[in-house]
Amino acid sequence: MDDVLQTELGTEPIILRDTNQSATDDDRLPAADISDELPSDDRLPAADMSNELPDDGSVYGSPTWYWNISRKRLKYFLGIEVARSKHGIFLSQRKYVLDLLAETGMLDCKPVDTPIEQNHRLGLFPDQVPTHKERYQRLVGRLIYLSHTRPDIAYAVSVVSQFMHSPSEAHMDAVTRILRYLKMAPGRGLIFSKNDHLNVEGYTDADWAGSITDRRSTSGYFMFVGGNLVTWRSKKQKVVARSSAEAEFRGMSHGVCELLWLEKLLRDLGFKHKGAMKLHCDNKAAIEIAQNPVQHDRTKHVEIDRHFIKEKLDAGIIMFPFVRSEDQLADALTKAVSNSAFSDSLDNSIKASQTNDKEVQLQ
Known part of the structure; x- marks a missing residue:
């Protein structure tokens, strides 16, 4: 690195x-x-921001307001330090x-x-x-x-x-x-760089029965917009999964919801995403369940999620490319990994988000 x-x-x-x-x-x-x-x-002084607000009350939709705020060069806010360079915002x-x-x-x-x-x-x-x-x-x-x-x-x-x-x-x-x-x-x-696209894609993974207390699985995802990581999550699932495919499939459902939310947010901001959004998964069984319209015994526990995902697949909104386990970025969000695997996951995050x-x- x-x-x-x-x-x-x-x-x-x-x-x-x-x-x-x-x-x-x-x-x-x-x-x-x-x-x-x-x-x-x-905390930012309230007076500094109020001096820049437009008189007509159009705060959030005012380009002037955003421009005036940007001229202040925010550097520190609620414990978060902001730095700028020609390569992006850190x-x-x-x-x-x-x-x-x-x-x-x-x-x-x-x-x-x-x-x-x-x-x-x-x-x-x-x-x-x-x-x-x-x-x-x-x-x-x-x-x-x-x-x-x-x-x-x-x-x-x-x-x-x-x-x-x-x-x-x-x-x-x-x-x-x-x-x-x-x-x-x-x-x-975190560093946010300007790239020549606004592609929305993500990586999702799950650790089956990882909790020794209740044997519930942990799922996680990374989401990228325009080559920049914008959201992530690591959370224990609410129910016990009976197979690794079921755990992965539930994790995929959470990832699909996040992709749809990002797509709607971009649309509200005036950016329309072109093409299907990619959600990378390293479990072939979960991908096959998502693409197969036939109901099987092993999918009856995730029937609602299956219909939800299949609907988005048929509409061409999302797609599920297979990714090798060693290239799965979200692996570090679902389990404790070795030092080398942890470093590799961070390195791959840089490559996936196109860091210079x-x-x-x-x-």
Whole structure:
């Protein structure tokens, strides 16, 4: 990974470029718990923005408003740092990470190269040793907010957020490992570049029966617009899947919904997507189920999802190209992988989103 981003704060390698969706939905802390962690100077002065608003009330549709706001050169907002260069816009939360490490006394900790241990067996057990519940919830809440610019910790955060109501020492150790991973590259973040297309495509994957507590599967996806990663998700499925194909198929259904939402959003903004949107999947059985109109016993548990996906396929809105498992970007969103596999996933994310392999000097 040769990409280097130089700022007045320091130099960090760029590994990912992306997005805005938190790692989990069900286990979030209330918004007030997270916002309390943000210093007051992170917020833009209200007077600065109101001075630019048009008198006719057409705030969101006014080109003048957008132009005036852009001239202000936003650099810092709600803990997110914004930097611009000729190669694109870079978002990171470096100061937020360093503040978090300082508050937890881990500025001098030994860094690790993956956010979660491979083959971990985190779960709920009757004989587990409890830990400080409020401290655990506070740390996980801050990590959830951090994952808005760090998709590389999405899976790890989704795992530790499942134990908010009954955390143990093992769960706290997993949170500590995420902090040690952040120490390795606190300025890592997202870069958005201008490309010559607005293609919408995604990668979806699922880890069958990965949870040792209830044997539910974890699904995840990466979504790209115009070669830039814009949304991602890592989430445990709501029901137990009886086969790997069923788990993958449910994950595909979530990916299709996200693609349709992105397509509608672009259409509302005045951009019409041409051609079918691609959702890459590494499970041939799931792809065959999506394309086969015949009902089988193995598909009766996902019948609604099957009809939903088949309808979009027949309309030419989506398509499902097969991708090899080693090229599956979403693999790191569904399971804990080795250091080499984790690095390969991040490298492939760069290639898929067409990041320039050159040094980026910020203005």
